[in-house]
Amino acid sequence: MQTSRRSFLGRAAAGLGLAGSGSLLAPTARANESTAPAFDAVYDIIVVGSGISGTMAALVAARSGAKTLLIEKLNRLGGTSRYSALDFSCVGSDRQKAEGIEDTPEAMVDDMAKVAGGLADRERALNVARNTARAQKVMAEHGVKWKNLLKLGGHSAKRCLIAEGGGAGILRSLWASFERYPNLTVMPSTKLDELILDETGVTGVVVRTHYLFDASLPNDDRDNRSGAVKRFGARQGVIMATGGYARDKEFMKDEVPYLEHTSNSCSEGATAGALKSMIRAGARPVQLGLYRFSFALPTEDFIWGVAIDAKTGKRYCAESLGRNAIALASMRVRQSSGKMPFIVYDDAALELFHNLGRAAKSLAGLNGRNGTMYKFDTLEALARHFETDPKALRATIDAYNADIAAGRDSAFGKDLERSGRKVRPIGKTGPFYGIPMTARWDYCPGGILTDTEARALKLSDGTPLPGLWVVGEAAGGIHGAERLTACSMPDCSVTGMLAAESAVNSAKKSL
Known part of the structure; x- marks a missing residue:
């Protein structure tokens, strides 16, 4: 189902109170399969997942002029970001400059490292910190306003921006900006089943439209077969902004001790299906045994x-x-x-x-x-x-x-x-x-290993997997054992932005 931006905005506002599939070893879809139909539609960039990282990726891609598709498996946008404050650790923000606060990306990453247990990827973390002010500018250009600048726990400087309206306010502003881009198509209730590959890399997605997520099923990714199968092509790439898998207790039961004694603050759609599809496509997982709790x-x-x-x-x-x-x-x-x-x-x-x-x-x-x-x-x-x-x-x-x-x-x-x-x-x-x-399980530090452009790296040799970018919580290894307070928002917003910029600069395939 294709949703007009105006129709979507009404439903998104109402949703905020304001107005995988199969086994891990199942085969990945191949573009040259004799039974495969032609693509039902072709886009330049397809973004899977509509939390803050997916929303940023879609906006930046659409702003560049790319024909962009944003899909979300639930019937409303936002994912776990809908429930998050999205406090934003930002180095060099307008508010820092106005208050004369001296800060550096290195200082922010040093703070992050103190809780990382020696497991964080410093290069990627620095890349995030160095681009936070740019991400803030993109959000400001799309209507996000900040009301406070705070020094939160674990931070050595006053760098944490608090948005007007909290996380919901950020999402409302960014979603309202969808109206600016007629080249952006938004499709809720559309679930990714598989990535499509050929000899050049990832070329599209197999999805089910009119999908009805069912949290009552033991494993929605495996047991839910609702919806109509469609194949969408991506000339320049697929950006996976599918979040974590903290709701997938079946997937994590061997990794997290005492899991039955946790509650959960993540979106009900935070399952491992998308992660499995990326692994099947040849992407390298990292740190899947790590977890982050909150209270x-x-x-x-x-x-x-x-x-x-x-x-x-x-x-x-x-x-x-x-x-x-x-x-x-x-x-x-x-x-x-x-x-x-x-x-x-x-x-x-x-x-x-x-x-x-x-x-x-x-x-x-x-x-x-x-x-x-x-x-x-x-x-x-x-x-x-x-x-x-x-x-x-x-x-x-x-x-x-x-x-x-x-x-x-x-x-x-x-x-x-x-x-x-x-x-x-x-x-x-x-x-x-x-x-x-x-304890509330609220974040998955593990995911797909990426480079500083948010390109997925291959399990086979560690080189980029052409046509696939992974952002936000779907990517693993940036934060290590624990994620510092107010550092999810910079990770998600920056990697979403960087992935879109990288994808729009990649060569277009003829599909």
Whole structure:
């Protein structure tokens, strides 16, 4: 189904509340198969996926004059970007210049490396950081406005742009710009099944239009056969902006321990079908065993509280650890005890939060059942709510307070200072606050290995696979073990932009 830009914009606004297929070893479609029909339509560039990376790729390609097709398997655009704040770490932004802030791409990548566990690709990360100001300019030219510039956790400089309207505001502005480009076709409810290859490389896609995604199926990529099969040709290339695979528990069950104890903040369409199609086409996967977790509260603010095993009433980790370490510890506790662990704060601790807005959102019940922070007048009332022994909890808090007063953490050795602020003992009188320690799987660091132009690299020899670009979360290896706060947006927006620029400069094939 081809959707007019005007019709699409109405549905996109409404969707925001405002107005693979088969086994991994299945064969890839070949352009010279005797049974293959001619292409149903031919474009210069086909973009698969409509989150921020796909949207940027489609806009940049269309702006260049390329006949561009943007497809999305769900019946609405946006993917996981729809649910993201899309805070944007940007070096050399207009706001930085206006405030006289000195910053460099190297400094940003150094910050990213501190949480990467030695697994990040520094060259590609630097390429992203060096192009963030250019990506910001493209977004500004398409109506995106920024309201704040912040220094967020883990960053050595004030470089994180906050958009008006958050992530939804960014997408609304960019989608509204689709009206400018009559050479851009947008097709929701269109699922990629396979990439089409010939001896020159990737030449198109096999898709199903009128596709009805079904989250109730054990494996939508394998079990859902809805829609009409079409073959679309791409003279200059296919840009895969298909995101991660964090919803595909069947695919990841052997990689992520305790997966059944996680929730998920990704789009329901975040499955592994597109990744499998790229691997079948000969692209090289990288770091598929890595994962990134988050919580309803910023992990940076766990340091001010006390993480408790509900079964024993005792602490179970250093609250200053990184997000993945805390997530895995929380999942282990939940699996062994059968109870949800939780973290305790008092008013003084909340005052130390770098993002008190997230706490306010949780207190208002806006983060879901397992993301709600509860307020209690007494520690005993908190203990009853989380089904733990009040005496054991009180003893744990007393021992913790004695340690903090002595300037140490004898149990787990957690850091007692962050960003110039010192950890304080938990008060003896209320109010007290508690929130479940439910890890959310929110990002897949692994994906397809690419070069600095976002070209997919071959599994066979590491050279570029002609006709295929991979951007955003669909590409792997840039961030390493963990992705720093506010660094998804620069990755997605910059690689989408760079892929489109590279594709439009490639030679056109005769299809």
